[in-house]
Amino acid sequence: MSKNVRYLTSYTIDKYNHSLIKNNRNIIKAIQQNDKRVIQELYYDNRDYFLNWASKENHISFEDAKDLYQDAMVVLIQKIQDRKVERIFVSFRAYIFGLGRQLIRNKIKEEFKRDKREGIFSDRSLLLGENHTEDNRIGLVVSQLDSLPDPCRYILTHFYLKNLTYEEIAVSLQYKSINSLKVQKYRCLKYLKDRVFKNKVKNI
Amino acid sequence: MKYNSKKMHFIERYFNEDLSKEELEFFELEMQRDEEFKIEVTQYEYVFGGLKEARARKLKSDFKKIEDQLHSRRPKYNFSVASIMRYGAVATVAVLFTIAAFNFSNLEPVIETEQVFSEYFRPYPNVIAPVTRTTEVDDSDLKHVMSFYDAKEYDAAIEGFDKLLADVDLKNEMLFYKGVALLAKGEAAEARDHFESMDQINNFSNQRKWYLSLALVQLNEITDAKELLNEIIRDKSYFMIYAKDLLEILSPK
Numbered sequence: 001m002s003k004n005v006r007y008l009t010s011y012t013i014d015k016y017n018h019s020l021i022k023n024n025r026n027i028i029k030a031i032q033q034n035d036k037r038v039i040q041e042l043y044y045d046n047r048d049y050f051l052n053w054a055s056k057e058n059h060i061s062f063e064d065a066k067d068l069y070q071d072a073m074v075v076l077i078q079k080i081q082d083r084k085v086e087r088i089f090v091s092f093r094a095y096i097f098g099l100g101r102q103l104i105r106n107k108i109k110e111e112f113k114r115d116k117r118e119g120i121f122s123d124r125s126l127l128l129g130e131n132h133t134e135d136n137r138i139g140l141v142v143s144q145l146d147s148l149p150d151p152c153r154y155i156l157t158h159f160y161l162k163n164l165t166y167e168e169i170a171v172s173l174q175y176k177s178i179n180s181l182k183v184q185k186y187r188c189l190k191y192l193k194d195r196v197f198k199n200k201v202k203n204i
Numbered sequence: 205m206k207y208n209s210k211k212m213h214f215i216e217r218y219f220n221e222d223l224s225k226e227e228l229e230f231f232e233l234e235m236q237r238d239e240e241f242k243i244e245v246t247q248y249e250y251v252f253g254g255l256k257e258a259r260a261r262k263l264k265s266d267f268k269k270i271e272d273q274l275h276s277r278r279p280k281y282n283f284s285v286a287s288i289m290r291y292g293a294v295a296t297v298a299v300l301f302t303i304a305a306f307n308f309s310n311l312e313p314v315i316e317t318e319q320v321f322s323e324y325f326r327p328y329p330n331v332i333a334p335v336t337r338t339t340e341v342d343d344s345d346l347k348h349v350m351s352f353y354d355a356k357e358y359d360a361a362i363e364g365f366d367k368l369l370a371d372v373d374l375k376n377e378m379l380f381y382k383g384v385a386l387l388a389k390g391e392a393a394e395a396r397d398h399f400e401s402m403d404q405i406n407n408f409s410n411q412r413k414w415y416l417s418l419a420l421v422q423l424n425e426i427t428d429a430k431e432l433l434n435e436i437i438r439d440k441s442y443f444m445i446y447a448k449d450l451l452e453i454l455s456p457k
Contacts (some may be wrong), residue, residue: 036449043270070267074260082220138261141254150329150354160255161262172443173331174407186212193251 072099152188392422414443
């Protein structure tokens with residue numbers, strides 16, 4: 001990644017020359033296209049403000065604040081790339097702070113619940129069990145995805161994990177139409193699902 | 205409901221919360237009515253959830269990398285006056301030395317080409333086996349060779365590509381995949397020769413440019429690599445995303 005990323009990009013976050021909404025629209029478009037430079041710039045641009053706010057006003061450690069900031073950024077990017085958020089009417093900073101506030105609330109709730117559980121059962125295996133279940137699911141799905149033959153592995157990885165569009169994948173794999181790529185993607189998805197559940201049954 | 209891609213599209217839209225009110229009602233009714241469909245939806249929920257969570261973790265690890273870069277760039281401000289004087293003297297000498305070095309030589313910034321190459325190189329997927337039915341070569345020969353390529357058995361694949369190179373219709377494809385296989389083996393110079401022997405206008409012209417630029421990076425021919433990367437960006441091909449990144453790395457300010 002470029003070292004002088006803060007001074008680059010046609011989408012540079014210009015606070016003075018454009019209206020907020022127009023500027024937000026450009027940033028959203030760039031994130032939808034997975035423009036890494038814009039995502040990186042957004043990360044740098046709000047990081048210090050967020051860490052100061054989270055650690056001072058919410059009394060959490062700097063390391064926890066960093067972790068929360070990254071979680072907030074993950075939620076933001078996923079919401080935009082999944083087209084769940086197409087417009088933002090406040091500044092990006094305010095939006096990220098809003099997400100952070102929600103995450104902090106969840107974290108406090110989770111810790112309270114955990115303390116209560118620990119107090120009652122003196123047993124953390126329940127909580128660890130939950131994490132293991134999630135880890136197992138990701139492990140199983142990703143390992144089966146990795147072992148799929150091409151073009152299935154390529155299509156599903158690029159569509160679901162790298163967030164490429166149908167158009168980009170079609171060009172790269174030389175599909176003549178988007179529709180035939182879609183049909184192939186669903187065929188691959190069924191293949192993946194069958195393999196995941198065949199393996200899941202085997203491991204029980 | 206029987207299997208078809210429309211049904212799968214329908215299920216995916218359900219998980220993306222993209223169904224209209226009427227479609228959602230129909231979907232939920234179908235779940236109550238058809239036990240098999242309900243099981244299928246539950247299974248897809250598991251798969252989609254796994255994919256979504258995997259993507260979230262990848263994003264988070266990308267942010268952690270950004271954070272690491274930030275730390276490696278930021279200076280630590282804990283100097284005493286004496287140490288500032290000491291570092292100041294050393295820095296002055298270093299600056300004078302650097303200026304002299306630039307005046308007397310044509311120093312290029314050091315780029316870790318090996319590291320850059322390994323970060324960006326991925327063997328191109330096998331997309332030719334299903335689209336070669338019109339060629340005179342026996343389809344099974346091609347599939348056989350490509351199965352070696354898929355299995356990353358590059359020596360056997362290269363031997364097979366050499367045999368198939370005689371076929372005029374397949375020549376470009378064989379040169380391309382052989383080039384990629386050579387590149388995967390670390391034989392960048394030979395890979396470059398193969399990519400350069402391809403017709404510049406063919407079905408693999410975009411792919412050719414990208415892998416040729418990677419071969420040039422591997423060979424430390426940075427000026428030529430940059431020229432090619434700029435071409436990829438101008439072409440607006442799929443590889444543009446990677447080309448922009450790589451170009452930045454190759455152009456340290």
